[in-house]
Amino acid sequence: MTTEKRLISLSVNGELQAKIVEPRMSLADFLRIELELTGTHVGCESGVCGACTVNINGQTARACTILAVQVEGDEVTTIEGASESGEFRDLQDAFHARNALQCGFCTPGMLMMSAELLTQNSKPCRQEIREYLSGNYCRCTGYEAIVDAVETVAQTRNARVGEQDD
């Protein structure tokens, strides 16, 4: 069966993109193949592992469970865009400092989720961090270091806010 390709236009990391795609192409494949943004990793392709997590219009989403044709007109931010803007440089530094990554496959998704958690809850307890990240698999670290890193960033950000209030 042949299907009609479609022209889609959207913003990715602040840049307007227009491409012709097959309807069955996932957003994850679109980012990786069409735009060569390979920081969005493809693991399970069924929404379970979290490696492909991106941000769409300000909310995290699984790029493997969304068709590229669905994000017409949307604003997508990937790990490349977030790294370049430095919006969660402190999280990246904390992951590095605490060895919260080994192979790095899960890290983009972990960072996207952690960043969203800290915008919604500035003082998460360890249990809340674990629950928020429970849909993201890491097969290297055993998670402890990841939870440490996110907790450290939350505490550092709060201390900074405290200083500003003084």
Add this chain to the structure above:
Amino acid sequence: MKPAPFDYVKPASLEEALELRRRHGAESAILAGGQSLVPDFNQRLRSTETVIDINGLSALSSIEESQDMISLGAISRYREIETSALVAEHAPLLKMAIPEIGSPAIRNRGTIGGSVSMADPGAELPACLCALGANFELARAGSKRMIAAQNFFTGRYETALDNDEILTRIDVPKNRVGFRSAFHEIARRKTGYAMCGVAAHGKVTHQSVQNLKMVFFGTDDTPMLAVNTISVIEGCAINDVPPAELDAALSEDLHPSDDTHGSAKLRMHYAKVLTRRVLAQFVSAHGEE
């Protein structure tokens, strides 16, 4: 690319969507949140000729209140339901259940109508909606019908929705005075697939529970109203439900099977544990007043 090829249409109105559904029927699939449908495509568990994307139908995304009920549009997202003040006040059972569904990234996209239409036997919301006595609006070109939640789920991933219909709205009766809700599930991770879960709703006094609806999921092909268990609980003082009778009733009500996630015996054990948690929650909820 993993999925088999399909065409994609995004109608701008419900009328247009229903016309597409009438024309394509069994050869079409409705795309709402896509959090189960797209994985099914990726794994080629499912294929279709035409995907009808209903995310452009803003009429299906509202959460509204009328005198006796709240009405949730079929594409209300889990995240919207979780944070809705109307839901928190009038249907707290839904608010209790949603944190157990998938990762927050899934809850940003997944919809109540999608969960209901998919009819996954491990899904939380179908059981909650049966316990609450919800009704679903099913539309087809030129007509609509209402169906009670407990009549909608007909089998594993099977529902009463016809191939030319779209689920458009879910009506949930408002919580009445003295009624309490409880929700518990056991999964390997917080947001993982439930091995066994229960949604309960009933009128709780210091003596007993009445008008109880207790619906299990993850144990049977469809959400399972535990009729024998309910009658045991309703027939006793709330603090004095005989454990042996309770367990015997659960064994009659539920029909779990073995699979890779756990044995039938394990699931039945979980059902017994969860039933006790529900009763304990009802007792303590009443104590708070």
